Amino acid sequence: MIHWKRYLSEFVGTAALFCTVIGSGIMAEQLAGGNVAVALLANTLATVFALYVLIETLGPVSGAHFNPVVSLVMAYRKDLARHHLFGYVLAQLAGAAVGAWVAHAMFELEILQWSTKVRTGPSQWLAEAVATAGLLFVILRSPEGKASSLVACYIGAAYWFTASTSFANPAAAFGRMFTDTFAGISPADVPAFIVAQIVGGFIGLMLHSLLNSEHQRSH
Numbered sequence: 001m002i003h004w005k006r007y008l009s010e011f012v013g014t015a016a017l018f019c020t021v022i023g024s025g026i027m028a029e030q031l032a033g034g035n036v037a038v039a040l041l042a043n044t045l046a047t048v049f050a051l052y053v054l055i056e057t058l059g060p061v062s063g064a065h066f067n068p069v070v071s072l073v074m075a076y077r078k079d080l081a082r083h084h085l086f087g088y089v090l091a092q093l094a095g096a097a098v099g100a101w102v103a104h105a106m107f108e109l110e111i112l113q114w115s116t117k118v119r120t121g122p123s124q125w126l127a128e129a130v131a132t133a134g135l136l137f138v139i140l141r142s143p144e145g146k147a148s149s150l151v152a153c154y155i156g157a158a159y160w161f162t163a164s165t166s167f168a169n170p171a172a173a174f175g176r177m178f179t180d181t182f183a184g185i186s187p188a189d190v191p192a193f194i195v196a197q198i199v200g201g202f203i204g205l206m207l208h209s210l211l212n213s214e215h216q217r218s219h
Contacts, residue, residue: 006084007091009062013054014095015102017066018175020050023103025182039182040159048156055148064148067169068092069201073136076205096175104179115177115184119164120192127164128193129200134158135168136204141211170194 024046028039055064063080065071071088074080080088104111138154139147158166167173167185173193176185185193 006062007087009058010091011095013058014066014092015099018099029182044159052152092171096171100178117184120189125196127162128196131166131168132197132200133204140208
């Protein structure tokens with residue numbers, strides 16, 4: 001596989017995903033008439049559908065990570081060549097920012113903006129660790145050919161059972177700091193989210209490994 005195709009896949013997929021997240025958040029907020037629950041439900045459904053489609057269409061090219069923690073864990077496991085890790089992460093971060101700007105352009109908003117939405121505190125950080133641990137656990141334990149549906153379903157559920165609405169992705173935190181809309185996060189709150197996500201990702205890997213060890217010992 002030519003390397004640039006992998007990076008382009010990660011860039012396009014991450015841009016499309018976060019254009020969906022931010023764009024659907026803008027549309028939902030405009031149409032929900034102040035009902036935050038309805039807006040979040042609309043945002044969730046759009047994200048779930050887009051995530052399934054993007055994993056199905058781009059998975060054969062790059063693995064459809066769209067998430068630096070996923071790439072980091074895969075490189076740690078040697079499922080991703082480690083010399084690809086920097087290119088993957090760079091493509092994902094760039095894609096997340098571009099996705100935000102495209103969403104703004106479609107809704108005739110100012111393209112360049114910073115979020116003022118505060119998302120901080122121990123409960124939010126714990127939520128991000130839990131959300132990301134669950135995501136990596138689902139990815140690593142998905143039967144062959146079922147990752148797209150299982151990951152999409154998990155993210156849809158995690159929107160609602162986590163206090164943070166489940167960013168579960170450093171690229172999400174990075175991209176969403178560029179939008180002062182429904183999906184945004186204040187730049188000052190991004191570093192703590194990313195730390196929690198990295199910790200959560202490796203907790204998910206540890207849980208997966210422990211279950212594999214138990215399975216191996218029982219046979």
